[in-house]
Amino acid sequence: xxxEDVKVGRQAEEDKGALGDSRPGxxxxxxxxxxxxxxxxxxxxxxxxxxxxxxxTGVMMMLSMMAARxxxxxxxxxxxxxxGQLGIAHGASSAGARAMTGSSxxxxxxxxxxxxxxxxxxxxxxxxxxxxxxxxPGDFGSEHTDAxxxxxxxxxxxxxxxxxxxxxxxxxxxxxxxxxxxxxxQMNCQDGYFISHIPQRVVVPxxxxxxxxxxxxxxxxxxxxxxxxxxxxxxxxxxxxxxxATRVNAMMGTFPVIDEVVNDFNKRFxxxxxxxxxxxxxxxxxxxxxxSGGHAFTGKFAVDHMREKGMKIGLVRTRWVRPxxxxxxxxxxxxxxxxxxxxxxxxxxxxxxCGILTLEVATTLYQCDNKPVLTAFMAGLGGExxxxxxxxxxxxxxxxxxxxxxxxxxxxxxxxxxx
Amino acid sequence: xxxxxxxYTVEIPEEMAIPFAGIVESPKPNGEQPMMLTGGWxxxxxxxxxxxxxxxxxxxxxxxxxxxxxxxxxNKIGFNLDYCKGxxxxxxxxxxxxxxxxxxxxxxxxxxxxxxLFLLPHVEALYAD
Numbered sequence: 001x002x003x004e005d006v007k008v009g010r011q012a013e014e015d016k017g018a019l020g021d022s023r024p025g026x027x028x029x030x031x032x033x034x035x036x037x038x039x040x041x042x043x044x045x046x047x048x049x050x051x052x053x054x055x056x057t058g059v060m061m062m063l064s065m066m067a068a069r070x071x072x073x074x075x076x077x078x079x080x081x082x083x084g085q086l087g088i089a090h091g092a093s094s095a096g097a098r099a100m101t102g103s104s105x106x107x108x109x110x111x112x113x114x115x116x117x118x119x120x121x122x123x124x125x126x127x128x129x130x131x132x133x134x135x136x137p138g139d140f141g142s143e144h145t146d147a148x149x150x151x152x153x154x155x156x157x158x159x160x161x162x163x164x165x166x167x168x169x170x171x172x173x174x175x176x177x178x179x180x181x182x183x184x185x186q187m188n189c190q191d192g193y194f195i196s197h198i199p200q201r202v203v204v205p206x207x208x209x210x211x212x213x214x215x216x217x218x219x220x221x222x223x224x225x226x227x228x229x230x231x232x233x234x235x236x237x238x239x240x241x242x243x244x245a246t247r248v249n250a251m252m253g254t255f256p257v258i259d260e261v262v263n264d265f266n267k268r269f270x271x272x273x274x275x276x277x278x279x280x281x282x283x284x285x286x287x288x289x290x291x292s293g294g295h296a297f298t299g300k301f302a303v304d305h306m307r308e309k310g311m312k313i314g315l316v317r318t319r320w321v322r323p324x325x326x327x328x329x330x331x332x333x334x335x336x337x338x339x340x341x342x343x344x345x346x347x348x349x350x351x352x353x354c355g356i357l358t359l360e361v362a363t364t365l366y367q368c369d370n371k372p373v374l375t376a377f378m379a380g381l382g383g384e385x386x387x388x389x390x391x392x393x394x395x396x397x398x399x400x401x402x403x404x405x406x407x408x409x410x411x412x413x414x415x416x417x418x419x
Numbered sequence: 420x421x422x423x424x425x426x427y428t429v430e431i432p433e434e435m436a437i438p439f440a441g442i443v444e445s446p447k448p449n450g451e452q453p454m455m456l457t458g459g460w461x462x463x464x465x466x467x468x469x470x471x472x473x474x475x476x477x478x479x480x481x482x483x484x485x486x487x488x489x490x491x492x493x494n495k496i497g498f499n500l501d502y503c504k505g506x507x508x509x510x511x512x513x514x515x516x517x518x519x520x521x522x523x524x525x526x527x528x529x530x531x532x533x534x535x536l537f538l539l540p541h542v543e544a545l546y547a548d
Contacts, residue, residue, distance in 0.1 A: 122440040183440075221442045230443040236452065242437050245429040252427040327425050 023270035025203040032195035035163040035202045036128045036188065037062035039170035041072045042210040046097035049088035051079045055140060055192040056104040056130035082107040086114035086127075093123035093185075094231050096222030098174065101125065104192055105132030108146040112153075118185050119154030120247060121231060124177035124217065125185040126170070127155070130196035131293075131344075133383040141383015142191035144293060144345040148321065148356050154247050156186040156254065157322040159293035163200045166190050168273070169319075171214055172265050178217050179257045184250055191294030191344075192383070205269055213268055251323050258320070276325035277332060278317040281307060285314030287338035287372075287398040290361060292318050295344060295379070295386045302391030313395050321357070326364050333361065334368035337402035340394050343411075344380040352376070352410035375407040379414035390414045451502070457484065461505030461530050463520035467496050471517035478509035478518060 030038065036059045040048075048067075050060040067074040075092070079085030082103050092099040103111065108129060118125055133143040144159070151157055156177060160166040166188070173186040190196055221229055235243060262275035280300050282288060289299055296317040303315045316332060316339075318325065333339055343355025351359060354376035365371050377394050379386045393414065401407045409417070478487045478496060487509055490497035510518045523529035 120440065220439060228444070231440070235437070235441060237454070239435075239437055239441075242431060242435050243441055245431055246437065246439075249428040249431075326427075 023203050023205075025205045025269075028202050028204050029199050030163050030167075030202040031058065031197050031199045032160070032163045032166045032190040033058035033128075033130060033197070034062060034199070035167035036170055036190070037066065038202075038204055039167045040100055040126075040128075041066050042204075042207055043098065043171060043174055043214055044072070044216075045074060045100050047075045047077065047089065047092035047099040049077045049079050049085045049092070049099070049101045051082050051085045051103070051107065053082075053104050053107040053132075055132060055196045056102045056107075056128060058196065059102055059128050059130075082111035083114060086111040086118065086125075089125045089127075090114060090118045090121065090123055091223075093118070093125045093219070094121060094223050096217065096219040098178075098217045099123075099125045100128065102128035102130075104130050105146045106135055106138070109134065109149055112150065115150050115153035115155055115185075117232065120243070122183040122247075122250065123185060124174070124183055124219070126173055126177065127185065127187050128170075129187055129189040130192040131189060132192045133381075137382055139383045140193055141380075141385075142194055142294065142344065143381055143383055144189070144191075145347075145356075147187055147189050148345050150187065151322050151356070154184065154251065155322065156184055156251070156320070157189065158187070158318075158320040159189045159191070160195065160319075161294050161296040161317060163190075163195060163198075164202045165273075166195065167202050167204070168265065168269070168271060171210060172261055174217075175214050175261050175265075176254060176257055178219075179261070180218075180220075182250055182254050182257050183219075184254070189293070194294040194297075194385075209268060213265065254323050255325070258323075274319070276318065276320055276328045278319060279332060280315040280317065282314035282316060282332070284312060286312040286336060287340070287402040288314040288316050288333075288336050289340050289342055289377075289391070289394060289398070290316045290318070290333070290357070291342040292321060292357060293344060295342060298386060298388060299342070299391055302388050302395065305388070306392060306395045311395055311399055313398065318357075321360070324360050324364070329361070329364045330368050333365060333372065334370045336372045337405075338373040338375075338398045338407075339365075340375050340377050340398045340401075340412075342377045342379055342386070342394070344386075346378070346381055354378075354411045358411075373401045373405060373407055375401065375409065376411040377414055378411055384415070386414065393417075451499075456501050457504050458501045459530055459533075461500075461503060461523055463505045463507060464500065464523055464526065464529075465498050465503065465505070465507070465509050466519045466521050467498075468517045468519065469495055471515050472496055473515055473517075475514060477512045477514065481508045481512040483508065 048063050064076055066072040067076050077088050079088055085101050089099045089101040129147045131142040131144050133139050160169050169188050173188050177184050177186040259275045262273050291299055299315050303313055306313050341358040341361050345355045347356050358376040484502050486499040486503040488497045507520050510520050
């Protein structure tokens with residue numbers, strides 16, 4: 001890969017300060033997909049099942065290259081489509097392999113049937129998703145509707161906002177998903193193009209460090225010809241709701257595990273991730289932008305610029321959508337006067353004509369004594385870029401909302417009202 | 420900030436507990452589910468030619484509904500037609516083409532001619548006074 005192993009001496013030194021990151025390790029210049037591939041190599045995955053679709057397919061190109069070069073002992077299986085791809089990963093994981101797969105856009109939703117059997121079988125498959133807008137228009141750019149459509153299928157779901165975070169999430173997700181208290185599949189999401197194809201500085205730790213953080217998978221009741229088992233529940237009436245309840249418990253039981261694993265990661269690798277929610281300049285903020293995913297990177301610069309103008313704005317970025325960190329977010333969000341949710345997704349006909357995240361945020365705040373003004377910013381739809389000036393516009397709307405205690409609209413379509 | 424987690428988990432009474440991920444030992448200890456006979460969906464019935472059969476048991480492994488059985492003291496292959504949906508996977512995997520798919524209409528007791536699959540005695544009994 002052209003973008004691999006590029007020396008970035010001066011640039012890397014400059015980035016060090018900007019990204020607030022001075023951890024030890026080898027510096028590589030990697031795209032989000034390159035970062036995912038390197039992390040998967042170091043996680044020593046056993047099976048990868050692929051089917052090409054842009055933009056995620058870069059991770060499969062790199063993994064097949066690593067396997068061909070002998071850098072990774074990998075069963076690399078091609079599916080006949082995304083449905084088959086997920087089926088292969090399901091089977092591999094049932095047999096106790098550390099399995100990965102991935103997809104983008106329409107591919108993610110083509111596999112829709114297979115998500116629930118994998119989470120119901122409690123197989124800790126990891127899926128690398130580089131978001132792509134669904135058809136139409138089927139363009140290359142990122143919109144989160146593809147992965148968010150699967151949010152009710154029992155998979156853990158979260159977004160990274162830099163290639164470095166993709167790398168780190170890959171390792172953390174496996175450790176969380178493979179924890180005996182959890183055993184759930186994980187969707188390791190990154191924005192298509194914005195994260196998946198723009199290289200940044202990524203610190204890669206040593207193999208020994210990764211090995212000590214991520215032990216091999218021990219899956220209970222793995223498929224074994226000498227000890228035949230029935231996988232894929234065959235149940236009697238009266239057991240269906242129990243089966244559902246066990247999966248709910250597994251998902252809701254992830255909170256302490258996430259807390260523990262992310263803190264352990266921080267300790268070992270010198271990072272400073274919040275387990276659930278990143279707060280950027282929020283300590284004295286009156287109004288905040290709530291966001292998930294790669295546009296947070298631009299958003300932080302916008303917040304810096306708006307702060308220079310004296311605006312009391314902050315940015316809250318959730319690292320998880322499933323499980324939704326309800327109590328954690330309720331504590332953080334209820335102290336602000338106004339919240340604007342940047343929706344890089346669409347839910348046609350949703351309550352208040354907003355996207356998916358606003359629904360979750362509203363439910364989170366409903367139980368709080370202080371209910372901030374809540375509005376949605378429909379931005380980045382169809383894979384469009386969210387520009388700095390569009391973030392400034394959101395800042396103005398929020399400043400106004402905090403002062404007035406209300407907004408004109410329940411959802412602002414960015415690129416429409418601000419022209 | 421101190422992290423706090425409310426308890427959102429469901430308490431499952433001990434007597435309702437089920438195995439992890441619903442995984443059970445094979446062959447099915449659950450037995451059959453007489454309330455959900457699926458044989459009535461069948462259009463083609465699997466018919467085995469025991470002369471051709473080499474007892475490789477590929478069909479036993481392939482059947483998604485565990486309806487391919489070992490009969491005659493484990494020496495022959497049989498089918499549980501109460502549950503066989505006629506998907507044809509057994510025919511597909513058979514290495515010696517010993518399993519034929521015959522239309523149900525060709526049988527005197529074919530699915531379309533049977534009342535038994537739809538009016539089960541034990542179901543009728545449930546509704547009897």
